[in-house]
Amino acid sequence: MRVLSGIQPTGRFHWGNYFGAIRQYIALQDEDESYYFIADLHALTTVRDPEVLRQNVHDAALDLLALGLDPSRATLFVQSDVPEVSELCWLLMTGAPMGLLERCHAYKEKKAKGLSASAGLFTYPVLMAADILAYDSDVVPVGEDQMQHIEVCRDLAASFNHHFGEVFVMPKGKVLDASAKVPGTDGEKMSKSYGNTLEVFEETGPLKKKIMRIVTDSRPMEDPKEPDDDHLYQLYSLFATAAEREEMAALYRRGGFGYGEIKQAVFAAADAYFAEPRARRAELAAQPEKVREILADGASRARKKAGEVLRRAQEACGLK
DSSP states (O other): OEEEEEEOOSSOOBHHHIIIIIHHHHHGGGSSEEEEEEOHHHHTTTOOOHHHHHHHHHHHHHHHHHTTOOTTTSEEEEGGGOHHHHHHHHHHHTTOOHHHHHTSHHHHHHHHTTOOOOHHHHTHHHHHHHHHHTTTOSEEEEOGGGHHHHHHHHHHHHHHHHHHOSOSOOOEEEEOOOOSOOBOTTSSBOOGGGTOOOBTTOOHHHHHHHHHTOOOOOOOTTSOOOGGGOHHHHHHHHHSOHHHHHHHHHHHHHOOOOHHHHHHHHHHHHHHHTHHHHHHHHHHHTOHHHHHHHHHHHHHHHHHHHHHHHHHHHHHHTOO
8 A cells, every 4th residue: 555645844843733644644654655745836835935945845854754754664755856746737737627626625715715816726736636646646644624635636537547548546535533633822723824833843942931821711720620621631632641631631620720730731741742853853953964865865766656657647648
């Protein structure tokens, strides 16, 4: 089974990125083959500063490697280092129905808000399909909101196969486990767009300040509280053992504590959890050439596979 997924370098990874996706990507790298790419071409629809994009790509590579992605067990590469994908995108674009793309969420939402949408955003699902099909991917782990793009990919692949023969493997989406709810500092879903994130590799001082400023309710200290309704408890639960969670839940139900105590516990648990990855990241940051070599090796392996698929598609539709 071949697994593929990509992540956009639009800023530093936060706890929601890690628990909602990255941790699960890493768990899947023990499959027969795993491909993970840093989606810099997709990021161009929102990041318009070249230096920011370059830094974001480098930071994403450091973060993924530090968090446990092993280049000896998975192929890690930068999307734009595999030009075969862009050419494959055009082959798919020639048969992509306008109506299909008009129904995709990102484009529809932008138009509904009266905002201008670029051709890049409009055709984003086709490039995503090329990303998937270029490696004969069997399984694509995505968030539930991205499943529409997997269906678009399957539609485009099926149409191409119908016209030109069995060229593409039909991939299946794997919805990432969303059981670990990751609230932001305001209690809403953690998201860069909401400005409520806690970064995985944020400096200790600023991270502690952010946690200590998390908004809480105004109930008296002595009142018992239901832990599952509290976003501080949900954050603590991301890092705590089952026994620690139960002990914290008992404290909530008993009452007689201040939220400052819980915030200190959240900070301590997160700091300990990411201590080893933080140390690995510091080591990798001091070896930029090693990171470049890992990405170059990954791109070489990815290009070999993507080249095979592209040639197959070209020959099928008469270009070779």
